[in-house]
Amino acid sequence: MHSIGEMGRDSGLGVSALRFYDRVGVLVPARVDPATGYRWYAPEQLGEARLLARLRQAGMPLADVRLVLAGWSGGDTGLVPRLLDGHLRRLERELADARGALSTVRSLLGHKETGMTTTTTGTSRTARLTVPAAEFAAALDAVRFAVGEDPELPMLGGIHFDLEGTDLHLVATDRYRMAVACAHTTGHGGERVQVTVPAPLVDAMRALLTDDSPAALTVAGDEVELEIQGRRVAGQGLGEEFPDHRRLMRLPEGRRIALDVPALRRALAGQGGERCALVLTDTVTVAAADYAGPGDRVGVNPGFLLDALAVGEEGMLLEYVGPRAPLVLLRPGTEDAFSLLMPCTLDD
Structure with missing residues (x-):
């Protein structure tokens, strides 16, 4: 018999998913301890659990999953292929619909960009400022975990530096979470300057911030440089447009x-x-x-x-x-x- 933890690890479903599939009658454990309520699974249920994990990964609705598993366990060689083919055709239709909708969105975006008479906040502007190393390090640490790693979304693969007045806001998001921190600066105090610094360059900057000495940060277009006590690291920003984080932060009070x-x-x-x-x-x-x-x-x-x-x-x-x-x-x-x-x- 497999414990629920072993079953979750070996099947790829996870313990919470196994509890849910038990509750809805899709994958019921072979035995439940009457005293503790602990679930135990028979060895032959591992293959069924792995199949369930792949079907859900493919986005198959739970009702169809139930029928596939019934056909699998009952040896029905005709039902399962028909269900798989039907689900694939449904996915293809949904993909075609999504492509059409996204094509319309791209067209709308193109019209909006054509009609704009002003440019976005200038990434070509230059800012030179000083920030306490310890405060800058703490702000970087507070947001680094939320940097995205999806190669399809390279604009999320770094930390966005948003400088306005004396406040340097640092923002990172991978779509599922967003982290924001702020460090106070001197020497700039001017108009808004933004750049998205790639994660490797962020990490190189962080390695220099080992004490509370003043750190000199320079942003010139897409070029970024940090210097502290004669040590220097520099590189280029991502050059991609970062999402409007200020809009993402507008939530009702809870x-x-x-x-x-x-x-x-x-x-x-x-x-x-x-x-x-x-x-x-x-x-x-x-x-x-x-x-x-x-x-x-x-x-x-x-x-x-x-x-x-x-x-x-x-x-x-x-x-x-x-x-x-x-x-x-x-x-x-x-x-x-x-x-x-x-x-x-x-x-x-």
Whole structure:
């Protein structure tokens, strides 16, 4: 017999997914301990679980998955291919529809760009400023975890430097989360200057920030240079347009709950799979994805939330707007340092 943990690891489904598929009758364990409720699976169920994982990866609806598994286990050699072919045709139709919709969007964007009479905030402008090394390092550390790694979205593969007045805002996002931090500067105080610094150059900059000496930062178009105590690192920005992070930050005010950061870290570290539930009452606790008790329930990726908590400290707040809205993690003492975390579904 396989434990639920072993089954989750070997099948690729994850413990929370296995609990869900048990609850909806798709993959029922061979035995459930009557005293502890712990699930055990027969050896022959591993192949079924692996098949289930691939079908869900392919986006097959749960109703069709149920029929495929029934045909698989019953030896029906005719039903399963017809279901697979039908799902593939449905995906092809949806892809054609999506291509048509995106073509329309591209056309609309082209008309908008043609009609614009002003340029975006100038990346060709030059800024020279000084920032305390320790403050700059802390700001970089607070957002580095959210840098994207998708080669299809190269504009997200770095940290966006947004300088306006004396405030240097640092922003990173991989679509599923966004982190914002701020460092205070001297020597510029002028109009807005922006550049997106690629992750390798960010890491090289961070390596120089070992004490609290003043660091000199220069942005000239897409060129970025950092110098501190005679040591220097320089390189080129991504040259890609970063999303309008200010628009992404416009959320209605929600309910704020104080976090017990050490307790949350311990609870999240014990979670398997790619999702779990946060249960929000007067406090925030962690539960399995199939939790159905009292309190507001919102799905999160435990690894993503651990990343956000790793750069925080006691006094962090969670702002909850609604089950489908981003969760906001606020660091104490400032409105300029926070993380947004997109919720994930707990229904499949």
